[in-house]
Amino acid sequence: MSVTPTTTTTQSINDVIQQQQPTSPTKFKLFSGFASGSLASITATTFTNPIELVKTRLQLQGELQVSARIYNGIGDAFFKIWKTEGLIGFQRGLFPAYLSQGTLNGCRLGSYDIIKKFVGITDERTATFWQNLAAGAAAGAFGASMGSPFDLVKVRMQAARMFPNDPQFKDYNSTSNAFKSIIRNEGYRGLVRGMATSAQRTAVGSSIQLSTYFESKRMVMSTGLFTKDGIDAQFMASLIAGLFVTIGMNPFDVARTRLYYQGKGNTHGEKYKSLVDCIYKTVKYEGFFALYKGFLAHYLRLAPHTCLTLVFWEQFKDMFDKVEKKYI
Known part of the structure; x- marks a missing residue:
């Protein structure tokens, strides 16, 4: 005996099928994901650029026991x-830092919500550590590749006053002139110097950051001491994530800074051929712990930067979600 499905039954079946099918992100979702990440990181960068400047200079001094040691620590560097550059000196390289962080984290955090669907994450509450790790690594590598040219300029502008006699930096008095100088002296390929290392560095950092952040947030919320998914829980989870990120990322950060710094026409030449070569020579001439140069400065920058970025990211996402529900 055959049963002819009614219109109501057919409609119900179609509704179930549509609910089971993953929905593609809307154009507004893509925009809001990028905008949330960019706005969050730009806001955080305003507060953390001074310690980023100190970290960069600590990582460059004493390079391969050739360059001079100018600072005796974080306090001495500040x-x-x-004393020599004034308060404005602490925000050196701020504009390219905005461009770098806005692009990097806009792409990284904006693509994270899309990438996590490809690794099977449908609900953050049930996502595994390894799923978050994979999604974070892919998003980090993508974001770092997009932001690398701006990061290159930022590092060199922050190093310029540290090595005033280096002819490489004679035109580094603005972001646009720095870009022109790199293209003139090194060609367009100069803009992608260190890009692979930056992608590897951020893939490591992002995978650790996003996976430990969500795991830490679940852990701190389970204690009952924090508001459910409130700013206090997000803040504590960010502090924990920041420590693990610094431990895992610092060697890559030292190598990236040094690869960015070297270029044609400078006083010290091109010392490194790749990430592996840079790490090998650094350990050979300066010892293993040279890979952790600027570690405290890195954490003091990364911990608040991680906190501010992730907390602002969640707040901006909530804001855009409300806008979408109300107006779109």
């Missing part, structure tokens, strides 16, 4: 920069 004092000498303030």
Whole structure:
């Protein structure tokens, strides 16, 4: 005996099928994902650029036991920069840092919500550590590749006053002139110097950051001491994530900074051929712990930057979600 499906039954079946099918992100979702990541990281960068400047200079000094040691630590670096460059000196490289972080984290955090669907994450509450790790690594590598040219300029502008006699930096008085100088002296290929290392560095950092952040957030919320998914829980989870990120990423960060710094026409030549070569020579001439140069400065920058970025990211996402529900 055959049963002819009614219109209501057919409609119900179609509704179920549509609910089971993953929905593609709307254009607004793509925009809001990128915008949330960009706005969050740009806001955070305003507060953390001074310690980023100190970290960069600490990582460059004493390079392969050739360059001079100018600073005796974080406190000494802050004092000498303030004394010789004034308060404005602490925000050196801020504009390319905005471009770098806005592009990097806009692409990284914006693509994360899309990439996690490809690794099978449908609900953050049930996502595994390894799923978050894979999604974070892919998003980080993509974001770093997009933001690398701006990061290159930022590092060199922050190093310029540290090595005033280096002819490489004679035109680094603005972001646009820095770009022109790189293209003139090194060609367009100069803009992708260190890009692979930056992608590897951020893939490591992003995979650790996003996976430990969501795991830590679940852990701190389970204690009952924090608001459910509130800013206090997000803040504590970010602090924990920041520590693990610094431990895993610092060697890559030292190598990336040095690869960015070297270029044609400078006083020290091109010392490194690749990430592996840079790490090998750094350990050979300066010892293993040279890979953790600027570690404290890195954490003091990364911990608040991670906190501010991730907390602002979640707040901006909520804001855009409300806008979408109300107006779109």
